[in-house]
Amino acid sequence: MEILKVENLIKTYGENDNITKALDNITFSAQDGEFIAIIGASGSGKSTLLHILGGIDKPSSGKIIVNGQDISNLSDRELAVYRRRTASLVFQFYNLIPILNVKENITLPIRLDNKKVDDRKLEELVKILGLTDKQNKLPNQLSGGEQQRVAIGRALMCETKILLADEPTGNLDSKNSIEIVKLIKEYNEKYNQTIILVTHDIEVAKQAGRIITLQDGKIVRDEVQ
Ligand SMILES: Nc1ncnc2c1ncn2[C@@H]1O[C@H](COP(=O)(O)OP(=O)(O)OP(=O)(O)O)[C@@H](O)[C@H]1O
Numbered sequence: 001m002e003i004l005k006v007e008n009l010i011k012t013y014g015e016n017d018n019i020t021k022a023l024d025n026i027t028f029s030a031q032d033g034e035f036i037a038i039i040g041a042s043g044s045g046k047s048t049l050l051h052i053l054g055g056i057d058k059p060s061s062g063k064i065i066v067n068g069q070d071i072s073n074l075s076d077r078e079l080a081v082y083r084r085r086t087a088s089l090v091f092q093f094y095n096l097i098p099i100l101n102v103k104e105n106i107t108l109p110i111r112l113d114n115k116k117v118d119d120r121k122l123e124e125l126v127k128i129l130g131l132t133d134k135q136n137k138l139p140n141q142l143s144g145g146e147q148q149r150v151a152i153g154r155a156l157m158c159e160t161k162i163l164l165a166d167e168p169t170g171n172l173d174s175k176n177s178i179e180i181v182k183l184i185k186e187y188n189e190k191y192n193q194t195i196i197l198v199t200h201d202i203e204v205a206k207q208a209g210r211i212i213t214l215q216d217g218k219i220v221r222d223e224v225q
């Protein structure tokens with residue numbers, strides 16, 4: 001089943017002489033359960049694409065159909081629901097809530113959605129992420145890599161149809177990066193979650209089934225491995 005369809009997506013920033021075309025006519029689709037890595041030079045549009053797919057930025061033009069729903073014209077309220085239920089985003093810079101501890105950050109989207117937290121799943125996830133000893137700590141008491149793992153846990157806990165991750169291993173060494181990506185992959189297989197992961201690390205990208213390369217806001221390569 002096709003979970004995502006992007007058609008002629010354009011995103012520009014600024015106006016007139018000062019215009020930047022961050023995304024320049026992007027078209028691609030993804031099947032349910034696919035694991036796609038997006039690579040490309042700094043400034044090629046990777047984060048912009050992910051933010052639009054994640055419903056935190058709006059396209060200038062083009063269509064984005066996710067799970068049968070066109071998200072390009074949703075209201076802010078509808079987008080908030082979309083982010084909790086359909087597509088979760090792990091940011092390049094974690095975006096953890098500073099006054100909430102590890103467990104509270106991981107379970108926040110579930111609690112915001114008035115759903116019951118599955119304590120066994122939470123415990124298992126915290127353990128796999130290597131955060132058992134830190135589960136009651138606040139973000140500012142954690143290292144960059146630990147904060148990054150909390151952000152990944154928060155996205156995995158939700159079991160949304162799509163997981164969007166922007167450099168989720170950018171702060172980890174290569175051994176830990178591969179481990180975290182394997183964990184994400186495990187979830188991808190177990191829950192048939194579709195994953196779109198931005199990375200600079202080619203070893204991380206190789207874990208994916210498909211690699212899309214962006215250059216100057218355009219798809220210049222799209223390869224199934
Ligand atoms: N809010 C903004 N206002 C103006 N220009 C922006 C804005 N956000 C991004 N851009 C521009 O859009 C282009 C794409 O940026 P984007 O952040 O998507 O790149 P990226 O591929 O994620 O880069 P990196 O690997 O450095 O994270 C860049 O030229 C950038 O300067």
Ligand SMILES: [Mg+2]
Nearest residue numbers: 046047048092
């Ligand atoms: Mg980026």
